[in-house]
Amino acid sequence: AREGGYGLGREALPEEIAAWDIDIRPDGQGLPEGSGDVWTGEEVFVAQCASCHGDFGEAVGRWPQLAGGMDTLDRKDPVKTVGSYWPYLSTVWDYVHRAMPFGDAQSLEPDEVYAITAYLLYLNNVVDDDFVLSRESFAEVEMPNEGGFKPDDRPETELTAFSNEACMEGCKESVEITMRAAVLDVTPGSEEGEAEVV
Amino acid sequence: AGGALAGSRVAAQTADPAITELQPWMQYLGDGVDAHPYGTPSPHEAHVVRRNVEWLTADPVSSVNFTPIHELDGIITPNGLCFERHHAGIAEVDPAAHRLMINGLVDKPLVFTMQDLMRFPRENRVYFLECAANSGMEWAGAQLNGCQYTHGMIHNVQYTGIPLRLLLEEAGVKTNGKWIMPEGADASAMTRSIPIEKAMDDCLVAFKMNGEALRPEQGYPVRLVVPGWEGNMWIKWLRRIEVGDQPWHHREEASKYTDLLDNGVARRFTWEMDAKSVITNPSPQAPILHSKGPTVLTGIAWSGRGTIPRVDVTLDGGKNWHAARMSGPSFDKSMHRFYFEFDWDGKPLLLQSRAHDSTGYVQPTKDELRQIRGENSIYHNNGIQTWHVNERGEAENVEVS
Numbered sequence: 001a002r003e004g005g006y007g008l009g010r011e012a013l014p015e016e017i018a019a020w021d022i023d024i025r026p027d028g029q030g031l032p033e034g035s036g037d038v039w040t041g042e043e044v045f046v047a048q049c050a051s052c053h054g055d056f057g058e059a060v061g062r063w064p065q066l067a068g069g070m071d072t073l074d075r076k077d078p079v080k081t082v083g084s085y086w087p088y089l090s091t092v093w094d095y096v097h098r099a100m101p102f103g104d105a106q107s108l109e110p111d112e113v114y115a116i117t118a119y120l121l122y123l124n125n126v127v128d129d130d131f132v133l134s135r136e137s138f139a140e141v142e143m144p145n146e147g148g149f150k151p152d153d154r155p156e157t158e159l160t161a162f163s164n165e166a167c168m169e170g171c172k173e174s175v176e177i178t179m180r181a182a183v184l185d186v187t188p189g190s191e192e193g194e195a196e197v198v
Numbered sequence: 199a200g201g202a203l204a205g206s207r208v209a210a211q212t213a214d215p216a217i218t219e220l221q222p223w224m225q226y227l228g229d230g231v232d233a234h235p236y237g238t239p240s241p242h243e244a245h246v247v248r249r250n251v252e253w254l255t256a257d258p259v260s261s262v263n264f265t266p267i268h269e270l271d272g273i274i275t276p277n278g279l280c281f282e283r284h285h286a287g288i289a290e291v292d293p294a295a296h297r298l299m300i301n302g303l304v305d306k307p308l309v310f311t312m313q314d315l316m317r318f319p320r321e322n323r324v325y326f327l328e329c330a331a332n333s334g335m336e337w338a339g340a341q342l343n344g345c346q347y348t349h350g351m352i353h354n355v356q357y358t359g360i361p362l363r364l365l366l367e368e369a370g371v372k373t374n375g376k377w378i379m380p381e382g383a384d385a386s387a388m389t390r391s392i393p394i395e396k397a398m399d400d401c402l403v404a405f406k407m408n409g410e411a412l413r414p415e416q417g418y419p420v421r422l423v424v425p426g427w428e429g430n431m432w433i434k435w436l437r438r439i440e441v442g443d444q445p446w447h448h449r450e451e452a453s454k455y456t457d458l459l460d461n462g463v464a465r466r467f468t469w470e471m472d473a474k475s476v477i478t479n480p481s482p483q484a485p486i487l488h489s490k491g492p493t494v495l496t497g498i499a500w501s502g503r504g505t506i507p508r509v510d511v512t513l514d515g516g517k518n519w520h521a522a523r524m525s526g527p528s529f530d531k532s533m534h535r536f537y538f539e540f541d542w543d544g545k546p547l548l549l550q551s552r553a554h555d556s557t558g559y560v561q562p563t564k565d566e567l568r569q570i571r572g573e574n575s576i577y578h579n580n581g582i583q584t585w586h587v588n589e590r591g592e593a594e595n596v597e598v599s
Contacts, residue, residue: 005368008314012299012307020299020438023379023389026447052256062256074462078574080453085464088447095449098387102260105286105385149456152468157570163558166510168519174599175515175548177586181340181482181595187347188251 022106024094028138031093035134036115038122044112045119048101057081057123067123073148083124087146089138093117206491245269248279249346254335259287260386262329264350267476267498268484273324273354273526273533277408280353282415283329285386289435293419296383298365298403302441305370312405312419318360321402323425324532326500328352328471330428330455333579336564340595344483348583348595349476354500354533357423359404362397366441375441379448380422383437390431391445392424396469400425403436426502426531427469428577430455460572473561474580475499475509475536475553486591490544497522497551499534504556506534513540515548515584515598516563522551547587548598564597 024030036044046055054060057067069079078084082092097113099105108116118133121141127133133141181187239246248263255261265281282288293312301307329351335341342348366378371394378397382388392401402423405412412418417434424431430450445451445467457465477497480486486493499506505528510519522536536551553561564581586596 006318006364008317009308009310009368012301012309016299016309017301017307020381021301021440022387023381023440023446023448025442025444027444064256073458073464074460076573078458078462080458082453086453088452091447091449091452094446095453098389099286099385099449102286103385105387148462149464149466152465152470154465154468154470154472158472158562159557159559161570162560162562162566164560166519166552166554166560168510170517171519172515172517175517176599177548177596178599179339179597180586181343184339184341186251186253186341187343187482188249 022094022098024090024097026088026090028090028135031090031135031138032110033135034110034114035132035137036111036113036118037132038115038118038127038129040111041115041117041119041122044108044115048108048112049116052102057120066120070125070144073145081124082120083126083144085145085148087143087149089117089121089141089143092120093138243269246279248281251342251347260285262331262351264346265353266346266483267350267352268345268478268481270478271496271535273498273535274408275353275355275533277355277410277413277416280327280355280407280413280416281329281351283351283429284384284415285388286384288415289382289384290414291383291419291435296419296435296437298420298436299438300365300369300441301438302379303372303375303443304366304441305372308369310365315360315403315405315420318364320358320360322356322358323400323402323423324354324356324527324529325423325425326352326354326471326531326533327423327429327432328474328500328502330430330468330471330577333474333581333583334576336581336583336595337568337575337579338573340597343595345476345478345481345583346483349474351429352500352533354498355407356409357402357404358406358409359402359423362401362403362422362439363399365403365439366397369441371441374443377442377445379440379442379446380431380433380436381438381440382417382433383435388430388433388450389446389448390433390450391442391448391467392431394441396424396427424469426471428455428471431469455577457571457575457577459570459575468578471500471502472578472580473499473501473503473506473553473555473559475506475551475561476583477511477549477551477585480547480549480587480591480593481585482593482595485593486542486587488591490542493540493542495522495538495540495549497536499536499551499553499561500532501553501555501557501559502531503559505530505532506553506555508554509534509536510552510554511536511538512550512552513547516550516582519552544589546589547585548596549585549587549593550582552582
């Protein structure tokens with residue numbers, strides 16, 4: 001770096017920071033004043049969200065499912081929703097406020113985001129139907145899968161294991177084909193297929 | 199050249215009309231220098247395009263397409279063919295109205311215009327950008343028939359940009375500033391948490407790719423470059439960087455880009471892209487079109503942890519391996535090109551490539567990965583790919599025992 005910096009740019013004004021700095025953290029940092037209850041949330045959700053996510057967060061077509069899927073994470077086809085998978089409530093508030101509704105981002109008022117978030121918690125059986133979410137009650141909510149995450153452990157579980165000398169000759173007795181993409185036939189240009197959404 | 203093989207050459211029975219007949223381009227005048235201010239590929243290359251897979255996502259706006267890696271050579275991806283991944287479509291940003299803000303745990307929050315950014319010292323670096331979900335559809339088995347689809351969420355270009363460190367130092371990171379959170383200007387307002395060590399090490403705020411301005415679909419006018427780390431973190435249309443004392447756990451590092459293991463526990467913050475390779479020719483979209491004899495096998499390899507000094511290839515499904523020939527520049531955290539020339543005997547082949555990176559890591563098989571992770575990780579599938587080539591030279595995506 002240059003001694004004393006380059007002197008480029010200018011100082012950001014408080015109202016400029018306020019306009020763009022909308023992020024929320026798990027400890028609630030960034031949450032604005034406001035509140036919303038489950039039943040208000042249902043009204044807003046049905047009006048603003050249900051055409052893609054379904055009246056009960058069950059999803060329409062291929063759009064994301066927001067509720068349900070509890071205790072499916074260790075199964076063959078896990079259903080990862082706000083209730084079954086998301087570790088922190090702040091992520092719900094932040095993302096709905098930041099990027100939803102899809103195609104009309106940042107159109108929701110803080111009270112509406114509180115209400116939608118309360119309704120999503122209710123749909124996922126995390127709160128009762130009389131729950132009111134606010135900046136004050138935010139810390140009371142614990143998400144079911146908060147403990148379901150661990151840091152990247154590849155250095156311990158994989159990197160050493162995959163750093164052995166590689167076999168070059170006579171590595172296998174026989175080789176059989178066990179699966180073929182042409183059988184599934186889901187590549188564009190072929191018939192429509194069903195597969196995991198990324 | 200090729201004296202040893204001279205005896206196998208086919209003699210012409212009739213004269214070749216490509217030689218004996220006058221072709222139009224030999225006779226008539228072509229376009230002048232004023233015809234194409236910005237050139238495009240030959241119409242004969244019209245098939246070399248990005249392609250998407252409709253059933254992968256709910257709509258084409260929050261979706262992905264794929265680089266035609268089976269048609270490319272060398273290590274640089276042409277700008278117009280670099281795969282796209284958007285979460286709210288392509289933001290068409292007016293650079294005159296674009297600002298980059300740095301705020302949070304800094305001595306002085308700052309706002310930069312594009313003009314301001316152009317006055318900082320620049321660096322040129324070649325890096326691969328691989329989507330964390332590249333090959334993600336292949337976790338449960340062979341599914342898509344072509345390396346464009348199985349491995350094409352990647353591109354490799356030369357970036358011109360400002361070391362992120364210089365911008366952060368201009369604002370002055372406070373001692374408790376341990377994380378940064380870059381944010382995009384598009385309607386998804388994409389955010390990720392990045393540790394300050396990485397931010398201060400090799401991240402760039404880039405405004406050029408392969409010498410020209412970023413393409414709108416790649417974040418014009420400015421994007422973050424996070425060498426070796428999953429593509430989602432390379433925030434496009436970069437408008438803000440907040441400095442904080444802990445990660446934000448936003449949607450793209452909680453709901454998405456976390457890797458579910460067999461036991462229901464998920465890894466988070468799996469940032470590095472492991473060493474990986476794929477044979478691009480022959481492959482399902484690039485069959486062998488000639489008869490037996492001299493055959494060029496080629497492919498690409500890369501690692502988020504360094505360079506690729508070595509790639510092995512097998513023609514028999516992993517019974518025996520041969521060292522491939524590396525060709526072209528070997529840059530850190532960049533794509534590498536390998537070749538293996540062999541005489542095809544016309545019999546079926548089971549082709550695989552196996553990358554070794556500069557840390558000594560050897561690309562694992564898909565089964566080795568599944569033993570540790572299961573089949574529901576979605577992201578970070580760097581398992582060895584197999585192509586079955588039949589007697590006709592046609593290739594298919596398969597898995598082998």
